[in-house]
Amino acid sequence: MNTCHFCGGELKEQLTTFLYEDDGQFWLVRNVPAFVCAQCGEKEFSRATTKQVLTLLRQPPRPVEILHVPAYDMALS
Numbered sequence: 001m002n003t004c005h006f007c008g009g010e011l012k013e014q015l016t017t018f019l020y021e022d023d024g025q026f027w028l029v030r031n032v033p034a035f036v037c038a039q040c041g042e043k044e045f046s047r048a049t050t051k052q053v054l055t056l057l058r059q060p061p062r063p064v065e066i067l068h069v070p071a072y073d074m075a076l077s
C-alpha cells in the first residue's frame with residue numbers, strides 16, 4: 001500500500017479523522033492511522049484499522065465532544 005490508487009501519488013502514514021456514516025447518522029473518530037496521498041489527499045485505512053473503528057462504534061464510549069457542522073448540497077448550488 002505505497003501508492004494512491006486514484007492518482008499514483010505517494011502514500012504517507014499519519015493520524016487522521018475517520019468519518020463514518022450510516023443511514024444519515026455520522027460518527028467522527030479522531031487520531032486514526034491512515035495512509036494519506038501526498039498529491040490528492042485521498043485517505044486509505046488498513047483493513048485492521050477499519051475493523052477497529054467499526055468495533056469501537058458498535059459500542060461507542062462517551063464522546064469527547066459533540067460537533068455542530070455546516071452541511072451543504074451540491075444539487076442546490
Ligand SMILES: [Zn+2]
Nearest residue numbers: 004007037040
Ligand atoms: Zn492520490
